[in-house]
Amino acid sequence: MKQTIYVSLFIFLTIFFQNCSQEDISSSTQVGSYSTMLTIGQKLYLVNDSQIKTFDVTDSKNPVLLNTTDLGDEIESLYHYDGLLLVGSATNMYILEINDKGIPEQKSRTFYNNVEFCSNDPIVARNDIAYVTLSSVDIPVCDRPVLDELRVYDIQNIERPEFLESIDMTKPKGLGFGKKYLFVCDQQDGLVIFNIEDPKSPVLSSTFGGFSAFDVIIRNNKLIVACDNELRQYDISDEDNIQFLGAIQI
Template identity: 30%
Template sequence: MRLTKLIWNLLCLCLVIACADDGANNLQVGGGQGQGGSLTRFAINGSYLYIASQTTLSVYDISSNEDFEMLKTVNVGFGLETISARGTYLYLGAQDAMYIYSISNPEDPQFIFRYSHIVSCDPVVVEGNRAYVTLSSGNFCNRGTNALEIIDISNPNNPVLIANYPMNTPLGIGIKDNILFVCEQTFGFTVFDVTNANDIQMLHHVNDIHAFDVILHNGVATITGDDGIYQYGYINSLELLSIIPVTK
């Protein structure tokens, strides 16, 4: 089975920012890279594309510029929502767990651990030895809790919960250099300094926009929501840079 060039182009169109760091969901595009948000269902690692469906993880070889071949499909579990690549691991957010898979052999993902929690809808982002997961009841899951969880993943075979912080219907998240953005949908978004995971510090809260997902790159946060796309500078202070409104 092959992934056509048309589908590949559609995936490229889903990327908002071209960048050159090694963050999650990076994509080689014309010699550069692209970065997806925390709610994407696909991730790139080198010459391989990983796509999460509701229950499976599919692996594609994308080394060819013309056709991309599906190599393997792995049964994971129910309710997969998001996928993030970091180093030699994939982190899959599901309605009932965070799954960790090793891609030391990129063509053959191997199950490492299933970190369970109550039923929610969970994007996952990773920086260093920590994973950041949002649990939300404000979507089609219709149950669960509203919280930010910080998890120690220094041992992928035994993730340990560091802290749990109450939030307002959190969804998309982004992390860069210990600055964490949490999108809270109709409640806007909140920015935290998470240097100390046991005592995170709120730096900013914006409540006058709808915030769905976020990408952090070069000191700019690109936030998507029902009413448009917003860009904020955030290095020294939070500054609105641009708005692309969306009319329903």
């Protein structure tokens, strides 16, 4: 009897610790807002130009394709928020819900009402609010006036996102959350910081300029900005007193 208990305890602990370490592995990786590939638990999700694919990566050396779902053209970003996958394309925001088998199901598609091919648009979300940047692309076809703005959507009802407001920017790119601030990269203005204590209406707080910012990752109170040809880091432990840590250039 005693032996059985020890054996069960051993099995329990083995499973317990195994689960722990797996959790650690997946949660220690963080991707920028322009990412199109991410893992959640034992699943790998990726978007190509027009589809979202789900792989089982329980055996990480041998991903098994479980599902392919067609979405639409010009897909550029993939973001995970609370059991949802938010997919950004040049013209639409797609909201998918991950079902109990780990497969994403499309719940809505929100048209940006913009010029096709002429923008890209990563998305981040928190507290039922999604923030999207739309920025113009420098190609000759896009010589018409295009959108350069930060957009705010209420996504509490994932089947019917509600447009709240848009804020003009110069050339907004990737974005990420601090505690009370939203950090938005701008190709011309650098790092543009919005106060989102009222999540529905971001207020411009400050700007760190002098470089061309592309995407951002925030973790452990550090802010990493990927620029066109350098990598900058900031300490944001005190968000009202952000410290520049350094940059790697060339």
